Amino acid sequence: MKIIVLLKMVPDVVEELEVAADGKTLDSEFLRLIANELDAQALEEALLLKEKYTGTVTVVSLDAPEVDDALFTALAKGADRAIKITGGDGALGTRAGAYLLAQALSTIQGLLPADLILTGAQAIDDLDGLTAPLISHLLRLPQLGIVTKVSVDTAAGVATVLREFPGGVRGEYEIKLPAVLGIQAAEKPPRYVPVAKVRAAMKSQVIHSVPAPMMADGGVALLQVAAMAKPEVTEHAQMLRGSPEEIADQLCEILAARGLV
Amino acid sequence: MAGNVWVLAEQWRGQLSEITYEVLALGKELATALGCDLQAVLLGHNVKPLAASLGKADSVLCLDHSALATPVAEIFAHALTPIIRARSPQAILMPLTNVSLGVASLLAEELGIGCVNFCRDVRAVDGSLQTRSVLYGGKMEAIVKPAQRPAILGILPGVRPPDEGLAETVPPIEDVTVDVQESSSIRWKRYIEPEIGDVDISKQEVLVSVGRGLQSPDNVAVAAELAEALGGAVCGSRPVIDQGWLPLSRQVGKSGVVVKPKLYLAAGISGAPEHVEGMKNSELIIAINTDEQAPIFHVAQYGIAADVMDLLPALTEAVRSRKEVKSHA
Numbered sequence A: 001m002k003i004i005v006l007l008k009m010v011p012d013v014v015e016e017l018e019v020a021a022d023g024k025t026l027d028s029e030f031l032r033l034i035a036n037e038l039d040a041q042a043l044e045e046a047l048l049l050k051e052k053y054t055g056t057v058t059v060v061s062l063d064a065p066e067v068d069d070a071l072f073t074a075l076a077k078g079a080d081r082a083i084k085i086t087g088g089d090g091a092l093g094t095r096a097g098a099y100l101l102a103q104a105l106s107t108i109q110g111l112l113p114a115d116l117i118l119t120g121a122q123a124i125d126d127l128d129g130l131t132a133p134l135i136s137h138l139l140r141l142p143q144l145g146i147v148t149k150v151s152v153d154t155a156a157g158v159a160t161v162l163r164e165f166p167g168g169v170r171g172e173y174e175i176k177l178p179a180v181l182g183i184q185a186a187e188k189p190p191r192y193v194p195v196a197k198v199r200a201a202m203k204s205q206v207i208h209s210v211p212a213p214m215m216a217d218g219g220v221a222l223l224q225v226a227a228m229a230k231p232e233v234t235e236h237a238q239m240l241r242g243s244p245e246e247i248a249d250q251l252c253e254i255l256a257a258r259g260l261v
Numbered sequence B: 001m002a003g004n005v006w007v008l009a010e011q012w013r014g015q016l017s018e019i020t021y022e023v024l025a026l027g028k029e030l031a032t033a034l035g036c037d038l039q040a041v042l043l044g045h046n047v048k049p050l051a052a053s054l055g056k057a058d059s060v061l062c063l064d065h066s067a068l069a070t071p072v073a074e075i076f077a078h079a080l081t082p083i084i085r086a087r088s089p090q091a092i093l094m095p096l097t098n099v100s101l102g103v104a105s106l107l108a109e110e111l112g113i114g115c116v117n118f119c120r121d122v123r124a125v126d127g128s129l130q131t132r133s134v135l136y137g138g139k140m141e142a143i144v145k146p147a148q149r150p151a152i153l154g155i156l157p158g159v160r161p162p163d164e165g166l167a168e169t170v171p172p173i174e175d176v177t178v179d180v181q182e183s184s185s186i187r188w189k190r191y192i193e194p195e196i197g198d199v200d201i202s203k204q205e206v207l208v209s210v211g212r213g214l215q216s217p218d219n220v221a222v223a224a225e226l227a228e229a230l231g232g233a234v235c236g237s238r239p240v241i242d243q244g245w246l247p248l249s250r251q252v253g254k255s256g257v258v259v260k261p262k263l264y265l266a267a268g269i270s271g272a273p274e275h276v277e278g279m280k281n282s283e284l285i286i287a288i289n290t291d292e293q294a295p296i297f298h299v300a301q302y303g304i305a306a307d308v309m310d311l312l313p314a315l316t317e318a319v320r321s322r323k324e325v326k327s328h329a
């Protein structure tokens, strides 16, 4: 089975985020990029499927700072091939990124047809749409999002997947392959890979850099970001200060006033 | 003439979602500001009776078709595309929930128009639309202008109080013929109900909710002790559940349970929009987080910038001794 995983670099929100001087983008000076959290889930699902049904996993990213680390980590975890598409505009929105990715998947030798294209269900920085439905539309493939379980009937060429709904309810679907799936959670927590193994991958494996394809019909962002800022702090919690014991006492007073203790 | 403002009335398993009313309230404001009508669009199979409660809208378009009985984004997008083309609304407001997620993107591409996600608010400014959209797990907000109309706007839960979207009147209902087929490549099979947990967290008055900031599964016991001292239960955010620290029945949020306890104590939870939509209506929210910038402090009444593992044991101790004093008094 051939599986492609799309991996997107996004700001690590554990770090402080600052707005750049243009007032519309993040200040790149303080930015640390990591692979979008759900992409690690998509990769894990791909690796589990590979172990179960045999096959190959190819990870594809658009060039971005720190992307090599993320791609080598994927290789160290068991991905077979890593492809970095270079020379695209670094600050693409989701729509333009999806157009570029769809074009790249179709033109780079040996990528399509693939049985499954997995993306994270959603990235933390998208304003103008979701990649999985966009790519599925552009490649004319069926698509399901918020997926938490995938099993494949290779002979019949179909996958049975679970999709999340509210309240812990899930929906079961059968989808024809090839298909695009937006992965919300793999069946197991993403595997851990020690740094030493990532370093070893850096020495023994390669990332294939491929120039961004010429775009016949480049998707453009159909929106304009006028400003970016930290959320207005019209409503902010009243912060309690002191030692843990002092704060605990203050909290007890607050709870007692409401009859909660 | 500019078209109307549309609201996609989200129904799931035969019931309108609460967010439908929230978005109707927002849609009404926009329609008034833009000087046009508000229309609700109801899609599904045998859903017409639901239209009566959409009176906040000036009228309801009802798209009923057996193929719409199955929750598949592409079928919904196919059903809506020709109708949007024919009637050219200027804005289409869509709930961004686990039910409707994915429809907006597909629909926008089919129509070749733009969509803006994660809208926490939408306003008409000088006759143009402008959204306030959430980014980076709630740590930033962007002011976004759709490049053209119509635009599809994905609206987060909590945009307006649902009560504001209710109306006594029954709206005029127009049946719209749709020509859709079941998907040739996606076959719906069934709903799988969640396993019933040992406690129903939606019925608890006190919830101690733990997030990734708890650091280790071993620390769940520390939160459980506090919950016990307070006479409540432990629950958690998605990563805690995905890692198996707590069962799925204890997950709060978009994919989990919506809770409204008297006390929600969020320990080591950042306050991502998908979590907040499950707990924002709690009567009292107290948050503990080492990061003073964490978005959870925007929904909490009281906040403590501290390590959960320093605070939880101290609080358990204080609650216990207060209860002891009380029982001796």
Ligand SMILES: Cc1cc2nc3c(=O)[nH]c(=O)nc-3n(C[C@H](O)[C@H](O)[C@H](O)COP(=O)(O)OP(=O)(O)OC[C@H]3O[C@@H](n4cnc5c(N)ncnc54)[C@H](O)[C@@H]3O)c2cc1C
Pocket (backbone or CB within 6 Å): A121, A122, A146, A184, B098, B137, B210, B211, B212, B213, B214, B215, B236, B237, B238, B239, B240, B251, B252, B253, B254, B255, B256, B257, B267, B268, B269, B270, B271, B272, B273, B274, B275, B278, B288, B289, B290, B291, B294, B306, B307, B308, B309
């Ligand atoms: C379609 C979809 C559905 C989703 N559904 C849900 C859902 O139902 N429920 C849900 O919760 N999420 C859901 N999510 C995920 C959501 O986007 C967030 O990723 C998640 O809520 C984050 O959980 P968290 O706050 O525990 O972790 P994080 O965001 O990692 O936050 C951990 C926090 O702990 C703090 N911290 C770290 N160490 C300490 C310490 N020692 N003491 C105190 N604080 C500390 C950090 O500052 C940080 O703010 C969904 C996402 C998607 C895309």
Ligand SMILES: Nc1ncnc2c1ncn2[C@@H]1O[C@H](COP(=O)(O)O)[C@@H](O)[C@H]1O
Pocket (backbone or CB within 6 Å): A005, A006, A007, A008, A009, A036, A038, A039, A042, A060, A061, A062, A094, A097, A098, A101, A118, A119, A120, A121, A122, A123, A124, A125, A126, A129, A130, A131, A132
């Ligand atoms: N620039 C990109 N490069 C590679 N994958 C991407 C890119 N943008 C989006 N994706 C994939 O699509 C998922 C959803 O992203 P988004 O549509 O931006 O919410 C991500 O988690 C990735 O798997």
